[in-house]
Amino acid sequence: MSLFLLIFSCSSADAVVDNTEAMDLPEVPGVRVEVAEVQPSPAMVRLSFPAVVASPNDVTLAAPRGGPVESVLVQPGDRVRRGQVLARIDAAATRQQVVIAEAQAHQASEEYERLKKLGDGVSPMQLLAAETQATVTEANAEMARLAHARTVITSPVDGEVAWVGIDRGESANPGAPLVRVVSTDPLELTLSVSDRDLPLLELNSTVQFQSQALPGLVEGTLTHIGPAADPDTRTFSATVTVDNPDGALKPGMLGRVAVGRVVDEQALVIPQDWVVTRLDGTGVYVNDGNVAAWRTIDLGTYIEDQVVISDGLEAGDQVISKGGRDVTAGDPLIVVRQGVCCTAGRVNWE
Numbered sequence: 001m002s003l004f005l006l007i008f009s010c011s012s013a014d015a016v017v018d019n020t021e022a023m024d025l026p027e028v029p030g031v032r033v034e035v036a037e038v039q040p041s042p043a044m045v046r047l048s049f050p051a052v053v054a055s056p057n058d059v060t061l062a063a064p065r066g067g068p069v070e071s072v073l074v075q076p077g078d079r080v081r082r083g084q085v086l087a088r089i090d091a092a093a094t095r096q097q098v099v100i101a102e103a104q105a106h107q108a109s110e111e112y113e114r115l116k117k118l119g120d121g122v123s124p125m126q127l128l129a130a131e132t133q134a135t136v137t138e139a140n141a142e143m144a145r146l147a148h149a150r151t152v153i154t155s156p157v158d159g160e161v162a163w164v165g166i167d168r169g170e171s172a173n174p175g176a177p178l179v180r181v182v183s184t185d186p187l188e189l190t191l192s193v194s195d196r197d198l199p200l201l202e203l204n205s206t207v208q209f210q211s212q213a214l215p216g217l218v219e220g221t222l223t224h225i226g227p228a229a230d231p232d233t234r235t236f237s238a239t240v241t242v243d244n245p246d247g248a249l250k251p252g253m254l255g256r257v258a259v260g261r262v263v264d265e266q267a268l269v270i271p272q273d274w275v276v277t278r279l280d281g282t283g284v285y286v287n288d289g290n291v292a293a294w295r296t297i298d299l300g301t302y303i304e305d306q307v308v309i310s311d312g313l314e315a316g317d318q319v320i321s322k323g324g325r326d327v328t329a330g331d332p333l334i335v336v337r338q339g340v341c342c343t344a345g346r347v348n349w350e
Helices: 002-022 091-117 124-149
Strands: 031-038 041-054 058-062 067-072 085-089 152-154 159-164 177-182 187-193 206-211 217-225 236-242 254-267 269-271 276-278 281-287 292-296 298-303 306-311 318-322 333-343 346-349
Touching: 031 281, 041 298, 067 091, 085 177, 091 124, 187 217, 187 254, 206 236, 254 298, 254 306, 269 333, 318 333
Parallel strands: 031 333
Antiparallel strands: 031 318, 041 187, 041 254, 058 177, 067 085, 085 152, 159 177, 187 236, 206 217, 206 254, 217 236, 269 306, 276 281, 281 292, 281 318, 298 306, 333 346
């Protein structure tokens, strides 16, 4: 029994030694990584803001005096020109008042001229009374003409009739809204901009607008930036002017305005996820002769998911774009893919 156990133990020991020799592995030749050679390129900031289409001139017209509606010459959807007659309110009666007032003014003026020609035959008081009467009647005639002009409702702008609230034969109340006219070409886009994005906007720059309701992009010009923030929202107002010759855009439509601005014509820009943060600083790993090397960098402007490198990298450096968080300085590298950084934030792979 003892002899059997001894033989079994020797056999087991030999088996363990043999297994250990079989598990010996060759040295790992390097860490598999992807690298991108950084080259200068324009650094462009792209921003997007919600926008509302608005009319620069949206007017609701009323008859100050009120009265019977004699005629309505437009309907919703009609395009009108500045000065075009839209409706007449009690114009016949006021026209007759003008005739009466002008006749009285003419008579008073003639009487004053007659008395002046009489010279010493007229007392100064008579002459002053005649002059006063001529002045008063002429003022009454002018007031009558103004009152008559206000009975004729005309459009103050070129635009489109959005709403008509009266019909011929009705009686309009003084000051009641009658017709609404909106300008539709050009139109304005109203934006709300945070203080962080405000420095990136530039007056008279070209932007693009995408409507939720219509296909395609519309170009516009940034024409106004508010001088102060709204006290409630803490945002700044901005206005973009867009041409709308075909009238496709309508006030009240929603969409987004895209703003692009080049902040540096020749910059080294890399994706943010290439950047490694360590206790001793921020940097990237580069390929230095198939060996990982650490480069401390200074970060500049953030552009969406990219960042401008202010210092620490030079054109031609091969930054580890994939696998950089798995290496340390001095590790041998196996480059499985190589490209050039970057176009529109993407690596151009060879």
